[in-house]
Amino acid sequence: MEIGTQSMISLGVDLEHIERFSFLRRPGGRAFYERVYSPTERGLFGQDLTGLTLCFTAKEAVAKVLRSGLALGEPGYAACAEIQIQSGRDLSQPRVILVGRARVLAQAQGFSCVLLAWTHDGGLACSLALGTDGTGEETTLRDALSALLWNVSGKLKRSALSAELDVEASEELCRAMI
Amino acid sequence: MESEAFLSKLADILEVDQGELNDTFSLERENWDSVAHLGVIAAIDEVYGVTVPTNEMRQCQSVGALLELVGRYAQADDV
Numbered sequence: 001m002e003i004g005t006q007s008m009i010s011l012g013v014d015l016e017h018i019e020r021f022s023f024l025r026r027p028g029g030r031a032f033y034e035r036v037y038s039p040t041e042r043g044l045f046g047q048d049l050t051g052l053t054l055c056f057t058a059k060e061a062v063a064k065v066l067r068s069g070l071a072l073g074e075p076g077y078a079a080c081a082e083i084q085i086q087s088g089r090d091l092s093q094p095r096v097i098l099v100g101r102a103r104v105l106a107q108a109q110g111f112s113c114v115l116l117a118w119t120h121d122g123g124l125a126c127s128l129a130l131g132t133d134g135t136g137e138e139t140t141l142r143d144a145l146s147a148l149l150w151n152v153s154g155k156l157k158r159s160a161l162s163a164e165l166d167v168e169a170s171e172e173l174c175r176a177m178i
Numbered sequence: 179m180e181s182e183a184f185l186s187k188l189a190d191i192l193e194v195d196q197g198e199l200n201d202t203f204s205l206e207r208e209n210w211d212s213v214a215h216l217g218v219i220a221a222i223d224e225v226y227g228v229t230v231p232t233n234e235m236r237q238c239q240s241v242g243a244l245l246e247l248v249g250r251y252a253q254a255d256d257v
Contacts, residue, residue: 020213028190031220032213060212070212071232072219080216 009111010131012064014057018123021053035072036080044089051091053125054118059083061129062096062114066105078102085116094118096129106131117145180252181245184225188241191217201242218244226252 023029025047033042037055045051062083063070071077082102087094094116098106106114111131118127130145189196191214192207215236222230228251238244 016213020209020211023190023193023217026190028187028221029217031187031224032191032217035220035223036216056213069232070216072216072223072229074219074229074232077232 009109009133010065010067012061012066012129012131013126014060014064015124015126016053016057018049018053018120018125021049021056024049024052038081038084041085044087050120050125051087054087054091054094054120054127055085057125057127058085058094058096058116058118058129061127062098062102062116065111065114065129065131066102066109068102068105078105091118091120094127115145180225184221184245184248185241187221187225188218188244191221199241201240201245203241204239205241205244206239222248222251228252228254 021029024033033052036059037045037052041055045055059080060070063078066078068076068078070083071079073079073081078101082098082100084097084099085094086097096114096116098114109131110133112133113131115130115132116127117129118125120126128145185199186196189199192199192205192209215232218235219230219232222228226248228248230247230251234247235244238247
């Protein structure tokens with residue numbers, strides 16, 4: 001899909017109920033907390049369920065951009081630890097750093113960068129990731145991605161899974177950037 | 179026992195009472211989702227020290243099937 005001189009390659013989205021992650025505060029959630037989130041992410045988000053849910057949706061969205069499932073080091077999948085999420089302490093400016101196999105997957109698919117936007121409202125957290133081979137227009141793409149997510153956040157429903165939202169998101173992203 | 183420790187964690191992940199988790203307890207429910215899949219894999223690693231393939235775990239439709247799968251990989255790891 002071409003947008004001006006920018007070739008958009010892959011879009012990924014994930015949506016979760018924040019309350020779903022309340023199990024992280026129980027003993028059964030400890031292994032998930034320690035293996036899905038890196039030490040840096042645990043330091044950044046602590047026990048804040050909104051931040052932890054956003055971080056997880058970001059990892060899932062990026063994994064979809066990479067056309068990979070999310071795993072804990074299983075061969076053939078992008079590992080959670082290889083999709084590293086950063087943001088401000090106020091959850092602003094989310095960004096992703098890819099390492100290891102995740103980085104190799106991105107390079108193999110021709111991505112020069114993967115952009116990330118997220119939002120939360122009404123007990124729902126949603127991330128949108130964009131893999132692109134473009135250069136020099138990262139700010140424009142990032143702003144368009146954020147505007148798109150803000151625009152569609154009002155339409156978020158539990159049943160709006162990635163396939164349906166990907167098509168709508170792609171069309172709206174095109175309109176946002178023209 | 180390891181199975182009791184695992185079932186305790188599974189109950190937390192699925193947000194049910196541990197007493198409900200018998201062999202016939204169905205995993206085909208709303209919160210048998212990607213969060214649960216990773217949570218279970220992590221819990222298996224924590225309790226048993228083995229990694230169960232995600233695609234095989236997703237095919238488990240009951241707690242009994244899940245325990246059988248875990249037992250198979252735990253046994254193979256002991257060999």
